[in-house]
Amino acid sequence: MNTTTDNWHEVETTARRILGDEIVAHIDQCRQTSEPQSHLIGVLHKIQAQHGYLAEAHLDAVAQLMQIPAAKVAGVASFYHYYRLQPRGRFLINICLGTACYVKGADRVAQKLxxxxxxxxxxTSTDGVFTLEGSRCLGTCxxxxxxxxxxxxxxxVTPDQVPVILEKYLSRVRRESHASSGPTGSLTPLRRLP
Incomplete structure (x- = not known):
């Protein structure tokens, strides 16, 4: 990829709108080094820290600014489990599926979630409140x-406690939403199964 000087101003302006001035300035510093591509992972971390995930527009802007093929940037972002390519929910639920938790019923708790x-x-739930992930061990065996x-x-945690736990967080979102913009009916109610 070789962005010409003619459209560099347009590329940089678009990148500032998508990524923000701070990240574009950081990328400019990285480009001044002898191996700018070696900074790609760090740049992606900064973007995710600021935006919560790596959108396709973020990846395209990085590719253009760093003069790295878009396929390579997307490949790095999709290879590492740490990176999110979709927005995460307001709350990240991480259930331990390691041996100690599993033998004590984590599979049933996971199914209830x-x-x-x-x-x-x-x-992520359709209302954007919860993202569900599993982990091999959370270190609290x-x-x-x-x-x-x-x-x-x-x-x-038991399966019966799951609705109560989730409701605690839904209530928090309702309070925050009510405080900032009045009552909302947009939160998806928890599913109640017979």
């Missing part, structure tokens, strides 16, 4: 089965 939220692992919502650990 899937049923209540109506999503699978790696997906003595509290099994465990799920973590953002940085809050929920220990010795």
């Amino acid at each position: 899937i049923e209540e939220l109506g999503i699978q692992f790696g997906e 003595g509290l099994a089965p465990v799920l973590m919502i953002d940085n809050e650990v929920h220990a010795q």
Whole structure:
């Protein structure tokens, strides 16, 4: 990829709109080094930290600014599990599926989460409130089965506790939404199965 000087101003202006001035300035610094491509992972981390995920527009802007083929940028972003290519929910639910949690019923807790939220692992609820992920170990084996919502650990969770736990976070979103813009009816109610 070789962006000509004629349209460089347009490329940079578009990138600033998509990525923000701080990230474009960081990329400009990276481009001044002898191996600018070696900074790609760090650049992607900065973008995700600022925007929450890596949108296709982010990746295209990085490719143009860093003069790296778009396929390579997309390949790096999709290869590493850390990067998100879709927006995550307001709350990230991470359920431990490691051995200690699994033998104490994490599979049943996971199934209840899937049923209540109506999503699978790696997906975000349609209301944008929850993203569900699984982990091999959260390092809290003595509290099994465990799920973590953002940085809050929920220990010795049973399937029956799942709706109560989720409602706690939905209530928080409702309060925040009500405080900022009045009542909202846009939150998807939890699924109740017979």
